[in-house]
Amino acid sequence: MFANFDFNVIERSWYYLFTTGLKFTLVLTFCAMAGGILIGTLLAMMRLSSNKAISLLATGYVNLIRSVPLVLVIFWFYFLVPYIGAWIIGASEPIQVGAFSSAMITFILFEAAYYCEIMRSGIQSIPRGQVFAGYAIGMNYWQMMGNIVLPQAFRNMTPILLTQTIVLFQDVSLVYVLGSVPEFVTSAAKIAQRDGRLVEMYLFVAVVYFVLSFLLSQLVKRFQKRIAIIR
Amino acid sequence: MHYNWNWGIFWETSPDGIPYINTLLIGLEWTIATAAFGWIMAMVLGTIAGTVLTTGNKWAVRLATAYVELFRNIPLLVQMFLWYFVVPELLPEAAGNWLKSLPNASFVTAFLALGFFTSSRVAIQVATGINALPRGQRMAGAALGLTPTQTYRYVLLPMAFRIIIPSLTNEFAAIIKNSSVALTIGLVELTAATYSMREFTFQTFEALTGATIIYIIISIIALLVARFLEKVTAVPGYITTGSAGSGGH
Numbered sequence: 001m002f003a004n005f006d007f008n009v010i011e012r013s014w015y016y017l018f019t020t021g022l023k024f025t026l027v028l029t030f031c032a033m034a035g036g037i038l039i040g041t042l043l044a045m046m047r048l049s050s051n052k053a054i055s056l057l058a059t060g061y062v063n064l065i066r067s068v069p070l071v072l073v074i075f076w077f078y079f080l081v082p083y084i085g086a087w088i089i090g091a092s093e094p095i096q097v098g099a100f101s102s103a104m105i106t107f108i109l110f111e112a113a114y115y116c117e118i119m120r121s122g123i124q125s126i127p128r129g130q131v132f133a134g135y136a137i138g139m140n141y142w143q144m145m146g147n148i149v150l151p152q153a154f155r156n157m158t159p160i161l162l163t164q165t166i167v168l169f170q171d172v173s174l175v176y177v178l179g180s181v182p183e184f185v186t187s188a189a190k191i192a193q194r195d196g197r198l199v200e201m202y203l204f205v206a207v208v209y210f211v212l213s214f215l216l217s218q219l220v221k222r223f224q225k226r227i228a229i230i231r
Numbered sequence: 232m233h234y235n236w237n238w239g240i241f242w243e244t245s246p247d248g249i250p251y252i253n254t255l256l257i258g259l260e261w262t263i264a265t266a267a268f269g270w271i272m273a274m275v276l277g278t279i280a281g282t283v284l285t286t287g288n289k290w291a292v293r294l295a296t297a298y299v300e301l302f303r304n305i306p307l308l309v310q311m312f313l314w315y316f317v318v319p320e321l322l323p324e325a326a327g328n329w330l331k332s333l334p335n336a337s338f339v340t341a342f343l344a345l346g347f348f349t350s351s352r353v354a355i356q357v358a359t360g361i362n363a364l365p366r367g368q369r370m371a372g373a374a375l376g377l378t379p380t381q382t383y384r385y386v387l388l389p390m391a392f393r394i395i396i397p398s399l400t401n402e403f404a405a406i407i408k409n410s411s412v413a414l415t416i417g418l419v420e421l422t423a424a425t426y427s428m429r430e431f432t433f434q435t436f437e438a439l440t441g442a443t444i445i446y447i448i449i450s451i452i453a454l455l456v457a458r459f460l461e462k463v464t465a466v467p468g469y470i471t472t473g474s475a476g477s478g479g480h
Contacts, residue, residue, distance in 0.1 A: 067404075067450030068443055069411035072422050076443075079435045083234065170306035176415060185308060198316045206305050206313055213304035 009197040010204045013188075021187035022208070028183065029169045032107035036168070037161060039108060040115025045145065047120055058116070065113035070174050077106040078178060099180040106175075111168050118160050122153030159224040166216050170209065184208070240434045241441060251428050255441055258424025265342050265410040265420060270403060272346025277353025282383055284358040295354070302351035307412050310348055314340040315416040341413035341420075349406050356398045360391030393464045400457035404450055421445060 046058035065073065081102050085095035126149050134144035154161075175181040176189065185205060192201035241252040283295040302310070315337065319327035333339055364387060372382030392399075414423035425442040429435050 064443075064447070067408075068446045069408035069422060071411040071414065072425070072439065072442055072446065075422075075426065076439055079439070173306040173308045174412065176308060185306075185312075189312075198312075199320045202309065202312045202317050206309050209306055209309055210301070210304045214300060217304065 005200055006197060007200050009191065009195050009200050013191050014204070017184065017188055017191070020182055021184035024182050025169070025172050025184040028103060028107060028172050028175075029165065031104060032111050032168055032172070033165045035104075035108035036111035036115045037119075039112035041119045041150070043112055043116035044119035044123055047116065048123060062113045062116050065110055066117075070110060070171055071177055073110050074103070074106050074174060074177060077109070078102045081105055099175075099178050103175045103178065103181050103183075107168070107172065111164070111171075114164055114167075115161065118157050118164060119153060122157035123149055125156055126152050155227065158227065159220055162220045162223070163217070166213055166220070169216070170213060173209075234436065236437070237434055238437055240432055240437050243432075245428065246431060251432070251438075252441070254424050254428055255421065255445065258419055258421040259445055261338065261418060261420040262407065262410050262422075265338060265345060265413060265418065266403075266407045268342035269345030269349060269410070270406050272342065273349035273353050273402070273406065276346065276350035278357055278388070280350065280354035281357025282361070282388070284354060285361040285387075286379070299351045299354050302347050303355075307344065307348050307409055308415060311341065311344045311412055311416050314344045337413065337416045337418040340416060341410065341418050345406055345409060345413075348409070349402060352402055352405075353399070356395045356402065357388075357391060359398075360395035361387050363394055364390055390466065393466050396460050396464055397457065400453060400460070404453050407449060407453070408446070 043058045043062060046054050047062065049055045049058075068076075078099070081097050082094035085091075085097055086093060089095070130148050130152075131144060134148045139147070172183055173185045175183050176185045179186065188201050188205045192198045195201075241255075242250050245251050245254050247254065280295045280298050283291050284299070286292065305313075318340075319330045321327075322330065330336065330339075368386055368390065369382060372386045373379075377385065410420055411422040413420055414426070419427070421442055425438045428441075429438040432438070
């Protein structure tokens with residue numbers, strides 16, 4: 001069955017793929033995780049705000065992003081970001097931003113909607129009495145959130161946030177549709193097509209993704225057991 | 232900032248000789264067909280794998296775990312490539328050629344990939360649902376003289392499914408969205424139709440808005456159906472996990 005296969009293509013290109021494509025994917029994953037959790041937390045606080053307008057704005061955004069496929073969101077931001085850039089600096093022509101910046105903005109804003117839902121349930125799981133206690137000892141909203149609610153919400157939600165990050169790591173492969181961002185699948189596909197070795201290359205990509213995602217999810221599982229709060 | 236809005240573009244004729252709005256609706260049909268076939272596969276395989284995960288048989292559990300981990304840890308895009316480019320080469324030559332020459336090869340590969348991918352997620356939901364049931368239910372089944380198969384068939388699975396309906400509707404919404412990944416293997420579903428409309432007309436934002444609105448309508452319908460199903464099937468006294476589940480795509 002493997003008689004016609006030539007795995008030399010992997011031997012020739014694995015170093016390049018790991019140091020450019022995979023590195024790029026991991027960097028994008030990490031930045032999108034950091035930015036996504038930050039903005040997602042802000043969105044979650046907005047959703048839970050008692051101000052109707054702020055809460056509706058955040059709810060609308062989260063529901064919009066969550067009902068549209070990631071591929072469509074990638075296209076949206078790829079075409080929209082140049083116009084937003086022009087609008088911000090007042091230029092008359094769309095600003096050409098690289099596919100990298102576009103992908104970065106896309107993933108931060110897309111994943112923020114998913115992280116938001118996780119953080120929202122984290123914040124809601126903190127007993128209301130703690131919030132009242134914070135106010136009662138004279139804290140303002142930000143002190144109460146920053147010192148009481150958010151630290152506990154993060155602690156409770158860390159495993160789910162990390163699991164979502166593994167999903168994000170796999171999702172990054174979809175920037176393939178832009179064709180111009182050097183992430184792992186795109187670079188592998190380019191080499192595969194150049195050398196006419198699709199089968200070997202895609203098997204290799206699948207193995208790398210499987211090993212990394214599997215190891216990461218095992219780590220999260222261990223971590224989850226370690227920080228589990230006994231109730 | 233120059234952008235010439237032209238909302239009339241949807242009624243102009245595309246190179247296929249039909250208005251662009253119809254191009255999008257044909258794309259929508261492919262989206263729904265792919266999601267529906269994939270969903271049926273995912274439910275059947277996912278229920279089997281999820282049930283096996285909760286049986287006591289050590290080797291069966293290992294096998295089901297391996298199945299779930301295999302399809303969960305490879306990105307959907309890569310799985311599509313595997314089914315489209317790799318599997319036909321791994322099969323005996325005759326079967327491979329037959330698969331490649333199917334008239335709708337990309338549709339078949341797309342729903343196969345989606346079906347297997349989603350089945351691993353459904354399996355976890357089903358297993359969670361069964362494990363959430365009190366152990367007494369299994370024992371009660373045994374005490375009544377039901378075989379393990381009958382216990383699953385008449386007691387555990389019906390209860391488990393009613394508990395996990397919210398997370399299953401989430402998965403259903405996800406499979407509709409995930410079907411857009413099939414554009415990478417040449418299936419002209421809704422997102423791909425939008426992209427081709429953009430390439431012909433350069434009316435980028437009208438095309439993307441059109442698709443976005445269609446996706447939003449689908450998700451609102453899914454939400455309403457989910458609420459209805461949850462209401463009708465709710466098990467009194469059981470707290471469900473809630474529709475707004477976290478994670479996923």
